[in-house]
Amino acid sequence: MNEKFHLIKPFEAAVIGGVLLVSIAAIFIMNLSGGGSRTAVISCGDVRHELSLDKDGLFCFDGIDAEFEVRDGKIRVTKVSCPDKICEKTGYIGSSGQSIICVPNKITVAVVGSDESVDVTVG
Helix, strand or coil: CCCCCCCCHHHHHHHHHHHHHHHHHHHHHHHHHHHHCCEEEEECEEEEEEEECCCEEEEECCEEEEEEEECCCCEEEEEEECCCHHHHHHCCEEECEEEEEECCCEEEEEEEECCCCCCCCCC
């Protein structure tokens, strides 16, 4: 009974270690770029607009029954016609991946990085 019992083989350990190193490097590189939260994509049905979060101001778009405010690299919904106004109460968002959704008006605001692409389906 001289069998040796190994949980993982050396080759498997090397593969797992390599995957971990690549994952950690990818996370580090994404954090160095600041998360890329520079653009807000506003969708209403098939209408899609992009706003840079670098320019402060109030913005309205044809076909979208809402007003948006950009301040200090963040965006929020300031005026909307829906009854509960949950999207207004959400407040500012500014990190990549965050979103504001107004179901009655079918409006979605999503913050994305400058080099990311986003698919938004509303309906």
